[in-house]
Amino acid sequence: xxxxxxxxxxxxxxxxxxxxxxxxQRKYQARITQSSEGQQxxxxxxxxxxxxxxxxxxxxxxxxxxxxxxxxxxIIYFKNSCGEIICYYHDKNTLEIKRCVIPxxxxxxxVDKKPIAxxxxxxxxxxxxxxxxxxxxxxxxxxxxxxxxxxLIND
Amino acid sequence: xxxxxxxxxxxKNVLINESRKGxxxxxxxxxxxxxxxxxxxxxxxxxxxxxxxxKFHEHLKTELTAISGNTAxxxxxxxxxxxxxxxxxxxxxxxxxxxSVFKTGDGxxxxxxxxxxxxxxxxxxxxxxxxxxxQFQPEPxxxxxxxxxxxxxxxxxxxxxxxxxxxxxxxxxxxxxxxxEQSRDFERAYTEAEYKNIMSDKKSSLPEELSSSWSTVVNAxxxxxxxxxxx
Numbered sequence: 001x002x003x004x005x006x007x008x009x010x011x012x013x014x015x016x017x018x019x020x021x022x023x024x025q026r027k028y029q030a031r032i033t034q035s036s037e038g039q040q041x042x043x044x045x046x047x048x049x050x051x052x053x054x055x056x057x058x059x060x061x062x063x064x065x066x067x068x069x070x071x072x073x074x075i076i077y078f079k080n081s082c083g084e085i086i087c088y089y090h091d092k093n094t095l096e097i098k099r100c101v102i103p104x105x106x107x108x109x110x111v112d113k114k115p116i117a118x119x120x121x122x123x124x125x126x127x128x129x130x131x132x133x134x135x136x137x138x139x140x141x142x143x144x145x146x147x148x149x150x151x152l153i154n155d
Numbered sequence: 156x157x158x159x160x161x162x163x164x165x166x167k168n169v170l171i172n173e174s175r176k177g178x179x180x181x182x183x184x185x186x187x188x189x190x191x192x193x194x195x196x197x198x199x200x201x202x203x204x205x206x207x208x209x210k211f212h213e214h215l216k217t218e219l220t221a222i223s224g225n226t227a228x229x230x231x232x233x234x235x236x237x238x239x240x241x242x243x244x245x246x247x248x249x250x251x252x253x254x255s256v257f258k259t260g261d262g263x264x265x266x267x268x269x270x271x272x273x274x275x276x277x278x279x280x281x282x283x284x285x286x287x288x289x290q291f292q293p294e295p296x297x298x299x300x301x302x303x304x305x306x307x308x309x310x311x312x313x314x315x316x317x318x319x320x321x322x323x324x325x326x327x328x329x330x331x332x333x334x335x336e337q338s339r340d341f342e343r344a345y346t347e348a349e350y351k352n353i354m355s356d357k358k359s360s361l362p363e364e365l366s367s368s369w370s371t372v373v374n375a376x377x378x379x380x381x382x383x384x385x386x
Contacts, residue, residue, distance in 0.1 A: 003171075007178060022193070029197065036208070043211040051218070055306055060375045061368055075365065077372045081307065082331045083338030085372070089364050100362060104338035104376075106353065108360045153286075153306045 037119065038144030045097055045117030045139050046148045049088060053150045055081045059135055062127045076125040076135065079104070081154055088116060090123045097123055117141075210280070216250060217282035218308070220275035224252030225284050228271055232256075232290050235297040237267065250275060255315045256288075266291045270325065271303070272315040281312045285324050305332065342381040351377045 053076075060077040064070060074090040085102040096115035103109070122140040129135075133152040139145070224245065239256035252275045259268045267290045274283040285307045291300040307328040313320040342350060354373045358366055 003175065007182075011182070025197070040207055040211075043208065043215075047211055047214055051308070055308055058379070061372045063375065073368070075368055077368070081305075082334040084334075085376070087365055089362070091364065098362070100365065102357060102361070105341045109357055111362055155304055 034142055035144060038142035041117055041119040041141035042139045042144050042146035045120055045123070045141075046137060046146050048116050049097070049137060050148055050150045052080060052086065053078060053135065053152065055154055056086070056152050057081065057083070057154050058152065059127060059132045060085065062125060063132055064127050064129075070126050070128060072124045072126040074123055074125070077102075078152075088123075088125070090120065091115075094118075095120055213277040213280040214282070214310070217275040217277050217280050217310075220250040220252050220277075221273045221282045221284040221308070224254055224273035224275065225271065225286065228254050228256065228273060229288065229301055229303055232269075232271075232288060233298045233301050235293050235299045237290065250277070253315060255321065257318065257321055262289055264291070270321065272321060272324070274313070274315045276312070280310070282308060282310055283313050283315055283324065284308050285321075285328060307331065339381055343384045346383050347377055347380060350380050 057079045060079065062071040062073045062076065075087060076089075077085055077087045080086045083104050085104055087100040087102060088097055089100065090096075091098055094115075095118065097117045097120050098115050099112040101110050101112070117139075119141050120139060121142065122138070124138040126136040126138070127134075128149070129151075135150050135152075137146075137148045137150065139148075227245070228239075238258055239254070245252060245254065252273055254274075255272045257270050257272075259270055262268050269288045269290060270285060271288050272283060272285050274281060286303050287305045289302040289304075293299045305328070307324070309324065309327070313324055315321060345353065351373060354376055355370070358369045361369055
């Protein structure tokens with residue numbers, strides 16, 4: 001009986017320690033997962049946008065102000081390598097970056113069904129170069145931030 | 156009697172020892188049975204996230220290495236190096252890239268026309284960059300004037316040392332260039348006022364978030380529109 005009491009006591013202490021350790025690990029895990037998801041969202045958004053932007057031909061909006069000061073917006077319009085007008089914009093309700101294709105012709109604009117990135121809290125495109133070929137992209141997802149610069153290599 | 160009592164107590168001690176042993180083994184096995192799946196679960200969660208992060212890291216790395224390789228090849232062409240054959244792998248920092256230059260003909264000004272391909276591969280991820288390059292004759296010595304244009308990138312694992320693959324890539328890019336020509340023809344078909352009207356009319360079918368900035372975009376489009384061609 002004494003041994004059983006001691007073993008139950010020990011099990012309770014050990015169980016308590018393990019449960020406490022598990023709950024702490026769960027909290028850490030949740031924080032790490034959240035941070036990792038944020039980084040992942042930022043990486044994915046930057047990679048997809050810079051990939052298309054790099055091969056594009058000119059940035060239509062935003063462009064530097066008339067006094068040559070920089071201009072930022074959560075929307076960017078550019079002409080892609082096929083001459084179509086592409087727009088990336090931030091949907092604050094769904095926290096998504098969406099892509100809209102506006103044909104440089106008579107056809108109607110269409111928003112892609114699949115967004116460029118999800119879980120994005122903020123995005124800003126800043127026109128830097130006077131030739132409308134250089135743009136900075138700032139993306140924030142949860143507590144993760146990303147800053148990318150893209151130079152358009154096609155004329 | 157004394158002997159019998161002693162045997163009984165020995166048997167009881169043996170039983171108690173056995174049950175303690177069994178209880179200890181039960182606890183150890185139980186602990187292992189709980190801990191192993193939990194540790195495995197944590198490691199899987201961690202490793203899948205790491206794998207995803209590595210995937211994008213490799214994508215970015217191949218892209219940047221291919222761009223850096225392209226710059227290296229253009230620099231050599233600027234230094235009057237001409238008519239490359241497919242080249243052995245070279246490095247950009249720690250990362251390897253391969254490059255091929257195929258001469259495609261001569262331009263109106265006597266310049267050599269080439270397609271330049273650079274490719275970088277990290278594990279399963281590859282990025283190939285293709286561009287047209289016009290290389291002029293040195294007058295009288297390098298640097299040679301270089302004009303590079305119509306860049307096109309793909310993540311498909313083409314073999315850039317093979318002419319067939321290089322031609323396949325050119326064909327894919329050719330489709331995009333035809334679409335570009337179509338959009339330029341559309342601009343050339345209208346006057347500035349007509350083009351502005353057509354583009355402004357698209358405002359009604361744009362998502363709500365875009366309608367406020369669209370007029371600025373239309374102004375930029377009109378200012379860069381190709382002039383109307385008289386038929």
